[in-house]
Amino acid sequence: MIVDVSKKILIVGLGLLGGSYAKALKRFGFHMSAITLDQESIDYALREGMIDEGSTELNERIIGEADLVIFALYPHVFVEWIKKNQHLLKSGALITDVTGVKGSIVYEIQNMLRPDLEFIAAHPMAGREVSGVENSTEKMFFGANYIVTPTDKNTPEAIQTCMELGRLLGFSNVTTLSPKEHDEMIGFLSQLTHCIAITLMTCNDKENMEKFTGDSFRDLTRIARINDLMWSELFVANKTALLEQMNLFMNKFNELKEMLEREDIDEMRKMMRHSTKRRALFDKK
Amino acid sequence: MIVDVSKKILIVGLGLLGGSYAKALKRFGFHMSAITLDQESIDYALREGMIDEGSTELNERIIGEADLVIFALYPHVFVEWIKKNQHLLKSGALITDVTGVKGSIVYEIQNMLRPDLEFIAAHPMAGREVSGVENSTEKMFFGANYIVTPTDKNTPEAIQTCMELGRLLGFSNVTTLSPKEHDEMIGFLSQLTHCIAITLMTCNDKENMEKFTGDSFRDLTRIARINDLMWSELFVANKTALLEQMNLFMNKFNELKEMLEREDIDEMRKMMRHSTKRRALFDKK
Numbered sequence: 001m002i003v004d005v006s007k008k009i010l011i012v013g014l015g016l017l018g019g020s021y022a023k024a025l026k027r028f029g030f031h032m033s034a035i036t037l038d039q040e041s042i043d044y045a046l047r048e049g050m051i052d053e054g055s056t057e058l059n060e061r062i063i064g065e066a067d068l069v070i071f072a073l074y075p076h077v078f079v080e081w082i083k084k085n086q087h088l089l090k091s092g093a094l095i096t097d098v099t100g101v102k103g104s105i106v107y108e109i110q111n112m113l114r115p116d117l118e119f120i121a122a123h124p125m126a127g128r129e130v131s132g133v134e135n136s137t138e139k140m141f142f143g144a145n146y147i148v149t150p151t152d153k154n155t156p157e158a159i160q161t162c163m164e165l166g167r168l169l170g171f172s173n174v175t176t177l178s179p180k181e182h183d184e185m186i187g188f189l190s191q192l193t194h195c196i197a198i199t200l201m202t203c204n205d206k207e208n209m210e211k212f213t214g215d216s217f218r219d220l221t222r223i224a225r226i227n228d229l230m231w232s233e234l235f236v237a238n239k240t241a242l243l244e245q246m247n248l249f250m251n252k253f254n255e256l257k258e259m260l261e262r263e264d265i266d267e268m269r270k271m272m273r274h275s276t277k278r279r280a281l282f283d284k285k
Numbered sequence: 286m287i288v289d290v291s292k293k294i295l296i297v298g299l300g301l302l303g304g305s306y307a308k309a310l311k312r313f314g315f316h317m318s319a320i321t322l323d324q325e326s327i328d329y330a331l332r333e334g335m336i337d338e339g340s341t342e343l344n345e346r347i348i349g350e351a352d353l354v355i356f357a358l359y360p361h362v363f364v365e366w367i368k369k370n371q372h373l374l375k376s377g378a379l380i381t382d383v384t385g386v387k388g389s390i391v392y393e394i395q396n397m398l399r400p401d402l403e404f405i406a407a408h409p410m411a412g413r414e415v416s417g418v419e420n421s422t423e424k425m426f427f428g429a430n431y432i433v434t435p436t437d438k439n440t441p442e443a444i445q446t447c448m449e450l451g452r453l454l455g456f457s458n459v460t461t462l463s464p465k466e467h468d469e470m471i472g473f474l475s476q477l478t479h480c481i482a483i484t485l486m487t488c489n490d491k492e493n494m495e496k497f498t499g500d501s502f503r504d505l506t507r508i509a510r511i512n513d514l515m516w517s518e519l520f521v522a523n524k525t526a527l528l529e530q531m532n533l534f535m536n537k538f539n540e541l542k543e544m545l546e547r548e549d550i551d552e553m554r555k556m557m558r559h560s561t562k563r564r565a566l567f568d569k570k
Binding site: 125126144145147173175184185188189190192193194195196197198199200201202203204205206209210211212213214216217218219220221222223224225226227228229231232233235236239242243245246247248249250251252253254256257260261263265268269271272273274275276278279280281282284 | 410411429430432458460469470473474475477478479480481482483484485486487488489490491494495496497498499501502503504505506507508509510511512513514516517518520521524527528530531532533534535536537538539541542545546548550553554556557558559560561563564565566567569
């Protein structure tokens with residue numbers, strides 16, 4: 001691609017992420033189109049100049065003209081779409097996605113895909129607590145990670161194009177991981193943290209706690225406000241890796257509990273010093 | 286008290302909290318003194334106009350003149366200090382503290398105290414990730430909670446004075462709880478969150494994770510940078526209440542794990558909706 005603005009980009013699913021992609025890419029002058037369920041989303045995006053055209057139908061012309069198709073859908077909806085509608089895509093079109101899990105999606109899509117199409121998977125690690133195209137903003141991508149997860153079915157050109165897309169969107173770090181590495185990493189850094197936040201938020205329903213809340217509890221539960229439809233699907237789609245991370249966490253938590261039971265100050269301090277030292281690695285650079 | 290600026294206030298332990306108390310109270314014109322281990326802390330506080338005088342010794346005049354004595358020490362150091370040095374305090378002096386646990390401290394101090402002295406316990410729920418008098422700031426107290434934990438040994442006057450102190454310091458919410466209620470609340474909102482943060486930070490030492498970190502993981506581990514000496518002591522001092530909260534958390538976390546194992550999307554979504562709804566209560570007002 002290398003910023004060939006004559007290319008046509010289609011976004012399927014114009015929500016928060018799809019909308020932010022449209023906003024970020026339109027700045028370069030690409031022809032942007034969108035297919036989404038909701039006419040209001042299209043109207044909004046047209047009004048804001050984020051897209052050139054859009055449809056709530058499977059508009060064959062729009063779909064058939066796209067050089068790059070970005071799927072910003074729930075995992076199972078994405079898989080279903082390809083199954084039913086891939087015949088509408090132009091020969092040679094490149095497909096990418098925003099799905100937060102990879103192993104359970106990438107191979108399934110690649111295996112069913114027409115041989116004249118290519119799917120290169122990517123995960124933009126950005127989000128907000130709000131949803132919908134009206135909340136779109138390219139600012140989400142600044143400072144964030146964009147991870148491309150190629151398989152041996154992918155061409156070097158597709159991998160390069162997808163990495164370039166990440167940079168055009170404004171992501172600070174664009175890297176590649178295998179689908180398996182990606183899922184382990186996301187299981188730990190993102191899904192486990194959401195499991196912890198919702199557990200903390202629901203494990204003690206005592207009244208009036210909110211009157212005494214400080215920043216620690218607020219920080220640990222910010223993500224406890226969660227899109228239940230999306231996250232339950234993502235958890236199940238990454239079940240094996242997530243269960244592994246949940247077990248690692250539980251075992252360590254249990255060790256700490258046993259230290260406290262036997263009042264083993266030395267071991268607790270050792271764990272806290274390890275924690276303090278390791279946390280420094282994760283500071284924003 | 287009611288802002289009687291002729292009163293003399295002594296702070297024992299001039300660190301981050303003690304220093305912030307001095308800074309906040311000096312604005313009203315009180316005579317402020319300090320006893321602390323480190324001459325540099327006293328020099329700094331004198332230079333900054335936070336105190337009128339200070340000593341690294343058990344200066345009998347300074348201690349004997351104080352009307353209100355605020356102990357900003359580790360729990361066991363506070364208890365030891367009272368045991369050894371309470372004979373130096375002026376008859377009628379009021380004592381308060383900043384200790385983050387109450388049940389294991391309040392009764393022990395009150396039971397050994399001279400009958401002509403009174404101890405009214407308080408917990409200023411404010412902190413920073415840095416320590417030392419040089420990092421003192423009254424800003425820590427804005428928007429934060431100040432909890433007084435009286436027992437039936439306390440006089441209404443002492444309770445009123447201590448609550449007034451919280452307001453003079455700049456705390457937004459000044460309330461009372463019994464020592465037991467306080468310890469349960471703090472076990473949940475503060476200590477459990479620190480247990481979770483240090484567990485998350487140490488349960489998976491895989492390399493390069495930091496390259497992919499997003500805000501969720503950073504939020505959940507901000508407090509994983511922890512003062513091991515202080516927190517291990519606080520955990521043990523609140524062992525019973527904290528173990529109870531750890532068990533509540535583990536049981537719920539285990540429920541979630543079982544839902545995932547059996548791919549029970551309905552139950553997961555129910556838990557997530559409960560979490561989302563309950564989190565709204567904890568938003569900053």
